[in-house]
Amino acid sequence: MDKIRIKNRTEIEKMRRSGQAAATVLKRIGEAIGPGVSTADLEHISRDAIAELNATSSFLGYQLPEHEPYPATICTSINDVVIHGIPDKKHVLKDGDIIGIDTAVRIDGYHGDNAYTFPVGNIASEAELLLKVTRSSLYDAIAEAKPGNRIGDISFKLQDAAESNGFSVLQSFSGHGIGRNLHEAPEIPCLGVPGRGLRLRPGMVLAIETMVNVGLPDVQLLPDGWTITTIDGSLSALFEHTVAILSDGPEILTGSSLWET
Ligand code: MF3
Numbered sequence: 154m155d156k157i158r159i160k161n162r163t164e165i166e167k168m169r170r171s172g173q174a175a176a177t178v179l180k181r182i183g184e185a186i187g188p189g190v191s192t193a194d195l196e197h198i199s200r201d202a203i204a205e206l207n208a209t210s211s212f213l214g215y216q217l218p219e220h221e222p223y224p225a226t227i228c229t230s231i232n233d234v235v236i237h238g239i240p241d242k243k244h245v246l247k248d249g250d251i252i253g254i255d256t257a258v259r260i261d262g263y264h265g266d267n268a269y270t271f272p273v274g275n276i277a278s279e280a281e282l283l284l285k286v287t288r289s290s291l292y293d294a295i296a297e298a299k300p301g302n303r304i305g306d307i308s309f310k311l312q313d314a315a316e317s318n319g320f321s322v323l324q325s326f327s328g329h330g331i332g333r334n335l336h337e338a339p340e341i342p343c344l345g346v347p348g349r350g351l352r353l354r355p356g357m358v359l360a361i362e363t364m365v366n367v368g369l370p371d372v373q374l375l376p377d378g379w380t381i382t383t384i385d386g387s388l389s390a391l392f393e394h395t396v397a398i399l400s401d402g403p404e405i406l407t408g409s410s411l412w413e414t
């Protein structure tokens with residue numbers, strides 16, 4: 154993460170395509186979610202969708218610092234798993250679970266990244282509230298993604314919505330710039346102060362992510378080297394859109410009918 158890479162119109166047009174492909178993959182996975190489905194089944198659907206869209210997975214083989222290459226095309230984070238749950242046959246969804254799906258794909262050299270937390274069957278009212286608050290905080294934050302505003306304006310919206318409902322935001326993971334690389338500068342934390350931080354400019358493209366825990370903000374890494382869970386076992390939700398900052402405001406590149414329900 155060093156220099157901010159401003160995108161021109163041609164690049165943003167390409168990112169519309171990768172954003173739409175990532176959105177399609179996410180929506181297809183959502184349609185398959187239900188009790189009895191394993192996260193390996195969801196990985197299978199993801200691989201088929203990515204191939205059909207002539208895209209490539211941004212996650213498969215991806216290397217975060219101090220991590221092994223990521224072994225799948227999606228992250229499947231059930232209940233107290235915050236992020237980076239690895240799909241496998243042993244994780245079978247049951248009624249009342251929530252599952253965060255994170256997926257990114259590349260088309261024509263540019264990445265699109267998005268995530269959504271789905272209910273499985275009937276969920277408890279607290280889980281319902283968590284999903285509602287976390288999802289709407291993402292839209293409140295995106296509304297701040299316009300020229301002249303600062304990163305702190307985005308981050309504050311995420312933090313404020315979560316904390317006003319008694320939830321907490323993750324401190325150790327952030328959203329990020331995106332483009333030719335899945336992760337570029339700047340970082341977009343889930344907490345911040347209005348009017349502080351880097352000033353936003355047209356041509357920036359940001360993957361804005363919100364990660365909210367019902368209980369404590371603290372998390373731990375499981376021995377598989379990837380899975381991050383809450384330390385107190387409380388539920389956690391995440392939502393993410395890839396957003397282009399245009400001269401007249403934000404454009405969500407990963408929008409789809411999934412988000413309209
Ligand atoms: N999905 C995370 C993000 O949105 C990154 C996942 S890293 C991977 O930034 F290795 F799991 F792919």
Ligand code: CO
Pocket residue numbers: 266328329360362393
């Ligand atoms: Co991301």
